[in-house]
Amino acid sequence: xxxxxxxxxxxxxxxxxxxxxxxxxxxxxxxxxxxxxxxxxxxxxxxxxxxxxxxxxxxxxxxxxxxxxxxxxxxxxxxxxxxxxxxxxxxxxxxxxxxxxxxxxxxxxxxxxxxxxxxxxxxxxxxxxxxxxxxxxxxxxxxxxxxxxxxxxxxxxxxxxxxxxxxxx
Amino acid sequence: xxxxxxxxxxxxxxxxxxxxxxxxxxxxxxxxxxxxxxxxxxxxxxxxxxxxxxxxxxxxxxxxxxxxxxxxxxxxxxxxxxxxxxxxxxxxxxxxxxxxxxxxxxxxxxx
Numbered sequence: 598x599x600x601x602x603x604x605x606x607x608x609x610x611x612x613x614x615x616x617x618x619x620x621x622x623x624x625x626x627x628x629x630x631x632x633x634x635x636x637x638x639x640x641x642x643x644x645x646x647x648x649x650x651x652x653x654x655x656x657x658x659x660x661x662x663x664x665x666x667x668x669x670x671x672x673x674x675x676x677x678x679x680x681x682x683x684x685x686x687x688x689x690x691x692x693x694x695x696x697x698x699x700x701x702x703x704x705x706x707x708x709x710x711x712x713x714x715x716x717x718x719x720x721x722x723x724x725x726x727x728x729x730x731x732x733x734x735x736x737x738x739x740x741x742x743x744x745x746x747x748x749x750x751x752x753x754x755x756x757x758x759x760x761x762x763x764x765x766x
Numbered sequence: 767x768x769x770x771x772x773x774x775x776x777x778x779x780x781x782x783x784x785x786x787x788x789x790x791x792x793x794x795x796x797x798x799x800x801x802x803x804x805x806x807x808x809x810x811x812x813x814x815x816x817x818x819x820x821x822x823x824x825x826x827x828x829x830x831x832x833x834x835x836x837x838x839x840x841x842x843x844x845x846x847x848x849x850x851x852x853x854x855x856x857x858x859x860x861x862x863x864x865x866x867x868x869x870x871x872x873x874x875x876x877x
Contacts (some may be wrong), residue, residue: 618815625840626810627795627831632836647811732838751839756832 602736603631607644612729613698614648623647664689728754750760773858780816781855784845786812792842817845824853
């Protein structure tokens with residue numbers, strides 16, 4: 598069966614702004630429906646509906662407040678200095694927002710700043726991250742043979758994950 | 767004293783779709799059944815959000831299937847209704863029937 602590829606930006610948005618639970622099942626369902634002939638517009642509508650807008654807007658506002666507080670000069674009581682530098686506020690807001698999203702996805706708040714756990718390594722989380730990375734790479738790959746290789750690698754990783762999760766009685 | 771926790775209309779639709787599908791209840795067929803019966807496009811994200819709430823309340827359980835190439839190596843999550851979920855569907859149905867009764871403007875209307 599020929600696998601078709603949904604819009605990359607939509608896939609990326611779903612990965613980083615989609616729901617925390619059932620994200621993989623949702624992404625798989627969207628991929629399956631898209632492969633069965635759903636349009637790009639349908640895919641986009643589904644992704645837009647799946648994004649937790651309110652939650653991320655709250656996160657963005659919090660990041661902006663943090664950025665504003667951080668850029669306040671020491672003599673902020675003077676009215677002209679109260680606003681801070683807009684460019685600095687914007688940069689800090691973006692950085693803090695990205696870090697917050699990253700924390701949300703890795704579920705290891707004190708350990709992670711860049712998506713890598715610094716203190717302890719969880720094999721399941723590592724494998725899940727590897728699958729996600731492979732999946733994104735596969736979507737960006739244009740060579741059909743390499744895409745197939747990526748697919749097979751993902752399936753193999755998944756089957757290992759399923760096998761490992763079965764505990765002997 | 768009134769009981770709390772009756773299902774919302776979308777949650778009820780999702781539960782009924784899961785019951786209909788039996789062993790094949792995952793996102794796509796669930797949303798397809800609701801789309802067919804309600805004649806509106808359903809967001810898969812909303813279906814999963816409803817299923818997450820229902821699972822948290824103990825009305826459905828879920829398990830992962832095998833990953834397939836068609837899904838980009840991702841596994842399906844299958845849902846199944848629990849006995850307490852079935853009981854809640856029945857209670858919601860009874861509550862709706864009681865509300866329905868005695869409304870002459872709705873009697874004999876079948877679309």
